Amino acid sequence: MTRFVLKLEYDGRGFVGWQRQSNGLSVQQVLEQAAAHLCRGVVPPSVAAGRTDSGVHAAGQVVHIDLRDGLTTRAVRDALNYYLQPHSVVVTAVGIVDDPGWSARFSAIGREYRYEILNRSVRPALAAGFVWHVKEPLDAATMQRASMALVGRHDFTSFRAVACQAPSPVRTIDRISVNRSGERIVIEVSARSFLHHQVRNIVGSLKLVGVGYWPETRIAEVLAARDRSAAGPTAPAGGLTLIEVRYPQDPFAGQN
């Protein structure tokens, strides 16, 4: 077998999320069913770098999957995209890794998420499903300053879903930026890995700072509290996109 690495783009609407679930269609199921056409109908298992939730989008999700030897990266890309066709999921790049222990999930050294807010009175018509619509004016500069308290290695219990199954609540945020571009506020967060709902819970809290409901110093207090109930509500899924996953060596370099 050959370990193929896939880069995926998908519209998270209409999916229960990345992971297979009994209550609806997942991106994983759709991808594995497409891959089964390359495996004589046997559904091959796949592992993703980010287990995106229902409604969360991806521009650069990375997945590994083992397929029979002899397939080219181009053939895998085109065949998967052919069978994925009814769905809003595409494979944008394919690579091959030699190491049988290489994992899209465990070998990743960086993940970047982008969260978009549409900050105006009127609901979105063009970006519906891809932004969080916040009516109250947000002060992006204050949000940016407040977010600095989260950069570095911290116990993120306050920003983790109660259902999060990670053994440790400690994570290291390498970078956060909050930038306004007209009516849009774009929040980018990079870390080696994230806790469940971590980005959405951070955004939900920064929004409370942005509207002036919380002082900017409150984010550091929330972090120190190590208590989920100290943070703001979880921001809606639709504003979130998994942008990029990084590895020690780019598994797509020189391919496609």
Added chain:
Amino acid sequence: MTRFVLKLEYDGRGFVGWQRQSNGLSVQQVLEQAAAHLCRGVVPPSVAAGRTDSGVHAAGQVVHIDLRDGLTTRAVRDALNYYLQPHSVVVTAVGIVDDPGWSARFSAIGREYRYEILNRSVRPALAAGFVWHVKEPLDAATMQRASMALVGRHDFTSFRAVACQAPSPVRTIDRISVNRSGERIVIEVSARSFLHHQVRNIVGSLKLVGVGYWPETRIAEVLAARDRSAAGPTAPAGGLTLIEVRYPQDPFAGQN
């Protein structure tokens, strides 16, 4: 009666275009039916700056409509958005003009359209319906140089729909830009007014230059031919968005 000026944002999918037609739902019909709630059920007529085609989007369409006196711009915006709710159409700004001869269409002195191409092998999953997917690599710099032949006052017969009803084929293009941003190529075109399909026919021809099928000098020849059959095919509607309409005085200044 008071002449209200509305700025509209809409997703062109699911509409037959701006203009009322017997064969399907138009943006005009949806807007006027919403406005009828402010007019005791009588449907008021509206006039738009750009009669966008089916599938063409708007971020800054401008429309005028006469409603009874005494309504505030804020009340008109909120009421229309309330009644527009099932549809992907919103009013983002409202103004009032004193001149009863003011027209969203005839008073406009500038219109700006943006056309987006997704230039990669794989179909779009995230931007489906908002880009033209062109698989062959495009040379944006050559497209930009070729487009310069179209700037200025010219007879645009070659780039006008055969069904175009404008009395004259002469138009003045103030600005064209072609820029690549990663996998996206963004083409922006500004003019006082446009012929039917003019932007999409220009883009369809620039694409032939971009893939190298035509030399860059061909655009000037096509223009000089004054023959629709000399130009390239019409680019798909979904890539096109009406961005902005300009007037001697901004009708939205200081309102909302």
